Amino acid sequence: MSLLPDSIRTRTTVAVAALSLLFLSVIGASLDFLALDRGEAAVFQEAQRAATNWLGTFQPGSTPPPTAEGRINLLQLVDSQGHVELATPAAAGRPRLATVQPPVDNRVEDRVVCPRHGPCLMIAAIRVPPLETREIWHGDPHFIYAGMVQPPLLASHLLESLTAAGVLLLTALIAWGNWWVGGRTLRTVEGIRSTMAEITVSDLSMRVPQPPGRSEFAHLACTANQTLDRLEEAVKQQRRFASTTSHELRTPLTGLRTSLEEAMLYPREVDPRQTIRDALSVTQRLEMIVDDLLVLARLRAGDPAAHEPLDLGALVRDEAAAQTGGLPVEAHVTRDLVVRGSRIQLIRVVGNLLANARRHAESLIEVTAERVDGYAVVTVTDDGAGIAPADRERVFERFVRLDEGRRREPGGSGLGLAISRDIAHAHDGTLRIEDSPRGARFVLRLPLMDPPPGRPLSPGVPAWRA
Structure with a gap:
């Protein structure tokens, strides 16, 4: 080589x-x-x-x-x-x-x-x-x-001959020295190359040799190992995702097939209209799961969405007002919370948080949107049973639904909060659960941007504090 x-x-x-x-x-x-x-x-x-x-x-x-x-x-x-x-x-x-x-x-x-x-x-x-x-x-x-x-x-030309011989000898020594030093220097690259050639998708546990020191090759090896760490974790997540998805889809499909087979085997004992209604219900749930999976896959793949300056406070206020029927929603919103993002995706985040709060609340849902340290902070708080600290990260995993959620809404997909967190990360923000005197308190933080020129900030409404 x-x-x-x-x-x-x-x-x-x-x-x-x-x-x-x-x-x-x-x-x-x-x-x-x-x-x-x-x-x-x-x-x-x-x-x-x-x-x-x-x-x-x-x-x-x-x-x-x-x-x-x-x-x-x-x-x-x-x-x-x-x-x-x-x-x-x-x-x-x-x-x-x-x-x-x-x-x-x-x-x-x-x-x-x-x-x-x-x-x-x-x-x-x-x-x-x-x-x-x-x-x-x-x-x-x-x-x-x-x-x-x-x-x-x-x-004679003796001096010229001796000088020429000396020049050729020194040139040969310099070339050999460069060849030797280059070989020792590139030995690290060869080690990285040979190790990378042995790594396969089925086994991502191998890591390239990392030389000591802080040379460019050491940084290259460190970066390659970090990339392999992320790749291994991504493959593990994909495998877990495929396993969990197949399990979540197999259950309703098995029930649908069983219902249809019973209708075929016992036509006189099974009500066909009820069977069709049950099949439509299962199909609707499968469609919802597939749609959520597609959204989640696009977010995880980093597909770009059109971002524009928008008033997050107005968006939160409109979504809260759209929650008609059921439990009341109190909104305390500071105006001119200008962020840059996708309106459709942020509407989905706020809608998911309000739907989750409605599912667990006993009598009231409170929503705030305020400005805190250069961030637009949106909180959605319910007065339900709350979420245990040990489960506050689990609920953002795909298809994870706590027992209380399954009892209150058996047909959910378990993907809403996972999608919401991915949307928050795609907007350079965060979504997490924080302590609350009662119930669960979801907090969305997005970086603020300067409002459009020539548009003064309007005085805000005092924000509600949990």
Whole structure:
């Protein structure tokens, strides 16, 4: 896998190797240039010093022969015609070392001379000053050539070859280091990948290995494990939901089938009209359960609903007023409780809470809507038997119905409160049961939003306190 051309390890190694080769080549070429330049400058400086020292010994009528100084073993005194008058033993018998004759205004010139036969020479050509020329040679120009055989390091491409070899070796080491580090770094990703490949829907208990520290890979592994936790919990919920749903649907279907079979087997003993009425009643309950299941599935799937600014207080007041017949409903509503949400879904929440309160209340239902700490808070309180603290979360589960609820309304689906809580969560709010002196108190909290511009807040009615 790591050798694939599109793998991160291969691509980064190739990129690092290419950049390293480029930079090291530039650095190596610069170092070569500096080394060669300084080497040549040092040789020419020694040659000029040797020639100057010899020139300092010239006297009228006396020109001593030259002597070698250090590496500078080639010295010649040449007249204007190119005849060699004096020379060191190493330069004796040679023709003049160079043909260049520096002018008066530029008395020193450096040259690399490569004769047809033999090695190249590094020569410093110096014109004898006019004073010495007049006093010693009556104005005939003379020239001193000083130098040496070009050193092997400067004469050959050895330095360039060594530098190129060093650049390639360093590039290879950098590429290998990147490959090794990349392999160790991506080992965590490979562990995550291999573990994820083994995870199936039937077994979501496995978790990816999480490296220590707070690196990006550690965060990736942590996020992957958190996602697997949520996925495992979601699958468990789906399985529980499927099991509970099949049970809830099987009961009325079994009763319906039994009733129809009795009508077929005993036509003279069973009233067909009553059988049809019972079947219609069961069918109506099944239809209600299926509709609630579809709503709950859409909410759990996160299907978006059209949200708009709406006055929650007015909505609560209208729903409370629509509760005609049965027990009275007292509403205490603060106006201009502007929230952003789906009108149909929030009407369903308030309607479910009022229906639940009507089912359990003894004589009165009280509803309030007020503003508390940036939230619109709607409370629905009944004066019934209340809900035990141990059951306050259970009633929001699907198909959960307490004994009191089954007694008062046997045909309920047990999905109303679960749907209401999901709608509250879809609106970034909460729905829960809080303490109450008597009965049950359901509290819905939704975040407020600023009212539309140009619309002043109306004074509210004092809210009822439980």
